[in-house]
Amino acid sequence: MTAAVPAPDLPHDPRLLEEALIARFDAAGFTRVHPPVLQPADVFLDLSGESIRRRMFFTADAEGRELCLRPDLTIPVARTVLEHKMPLPAMVSYLGSVFRFRGEGQGEFQQAGVESFGRTDLQAADAEMIALGLEVCAIYGLPSPEIRLGDVGLFAALLEALPLAPAQRRRLMKDFGQGQIEPDFGQSKPAETGEGRHSGVLAALNGADPAAARALITDLLSIAGISTVGGRSVTEIAERFLEQAELDAGGVSAEAADILSRYLAISGAPDEASAQVRELAREAGIDLSEALDAFDQRSGFLTALGVDLAQVHFSTSFGRPLDYYSGMVFELHDPCSRTHGPLVAGGRYDRLLARLGAQSAIPGIGLSAWLERLAVINATKISAPKMDAAQ
Known part of the structure; x- marks a missing residue:
């Protein structure tokens, strides 16, 4: 216990x-x-x-x-x-x-x-x-709540180790925190959406100089008299167009998608999960040693503080819906489900300040x-x- x-x-x-x-x-x-x-x-x-x-x-x-x-x-x-x-x-x-x-x-x-x-x-x-x-x-x-643990930093280390475009990494990190990662990791194009209707513009932007493309979009929106759309500023809209153009240039490779799928399926006690992630990294030929060493050190400190790791549920797919988290995240829940949602929650955010x-x-x-x-x-x-x- x-x-x-x-x-x-x-x-x-x-x-x-x-x-x-x-x-x-x-x-x-x-x-x-x-x-x-x-x-x-x-x-x-x-x-x-x-x-x-x-x-x-x-x-x-x-x-x-x-x-x-x-x-x-x-x-x-x-x-x-x-x-x-x-x-x-x-x-x-x-x-x-x-x-x-x-x-x-x-x-x-x-x-x-x-x-x-x-x-x-x-x-x-x-x-x-x-x-x-x-x-x-x-x-x-409630002296013994259910402990749910995740690690945004470990997922970020995995993304850095995979051959992904910067926009793909940003999108996957954002979707991870929101619990909205697509099963195929964006390999298939969505049906005709608002972005699909602008496919010609997006194709023209792909590969363009980022600063020049951003300035062009900003100028076009300003000429049209658009200052905000759905609460987004002109600058935010321009950034969204550029990111979508980069994403449309190509999806996540099948190999990277397979590694991501296998990673996000890992869960259990922290020590067991760490061993499984290490094995996955070895098989995939990627280096996650620094992030995993930090993960294991934290587990050691938890044990020293009297926490039984066998009672901690770690999941590689567990994040929290705030963009500023950068490392360990956790939630404490009532095992008897007498109330909805976490009782206590938190995590690490080294870039917030x-x-x-x-x-x-x-x-x-x-x-x-x-x-x-x-x-x-x-x-x-x-x-x-x-x-x-x-x-």
Whole structure:
């Protein structure tokens, strides 16, 4: 069994549980921050992917700049760290409202979590973040949640080792996080879509100088009086055309598609999965040793922290739907399915601060806890003895 984290003897008042959670974060060395509720919308669209747009609440300032109610807290916290020029390593925590259209509950709900920036012992930090997530669950009465593990960095290393065009790598990475990778990896052309109707334009762009082609598309859209389409700027539309032209030039080779299929079918305990990926790499004649060594080091740190790897489910196809993840990702779920979705989730995002304006890449990792879901688990735990007594 995964090492159970003892649940503290706490009152079951949600407010007191939240206070206990923040106290645990404080004890672990995380300082609480309070990012603004209103945030620039473009930051989330650029870093979380366009799929988040339909779930966001938008407004605008007096100058017409598009703002939003924060749909998550990782990006606002990262912006706070940069704006306040916090010395590294910076370890910060938060608890507050986030705002998203969603299938469950109201559009406003509470999240708590931590973010760690600047630690260079990456694998140890990964393992400690998962261990802290287990403690969060224990505070709410679930000492042994189901642990789901993935590795965006390992998939990225595989893509780099395969003979793929840059646009193909970008598309596969994006689809991986969204769980939308096509079974044939784009080898077959789609039916007549909006992009198919522009096949002549795309063919003309293929092989053109990227800067000149981008300028041409931008000029044509500007002449037509087009500034945005579906929320995308002229620059974004131009980039989309260029990427599609490159993708249309040729699909993933049959050999690469076979390797990708075999890789994405691997799952199980981390040690077993690592051995299978190593064997696949050996047979395919590609080098994934650096990424796999880091993977195995993280597993060693997890074991040292008391986590039984036999109870961890790793899947090569598991990602999280945020574009900024770059390494390990994880989710903790209720084994009894008393609530939908992860209770705690997080991962590594080593390029996030640089994309927000930092002068260089800064290692980052964090977790978020869905407090309303955890409260359901806690309430169920409370009611269970009463039900038994009544029988």
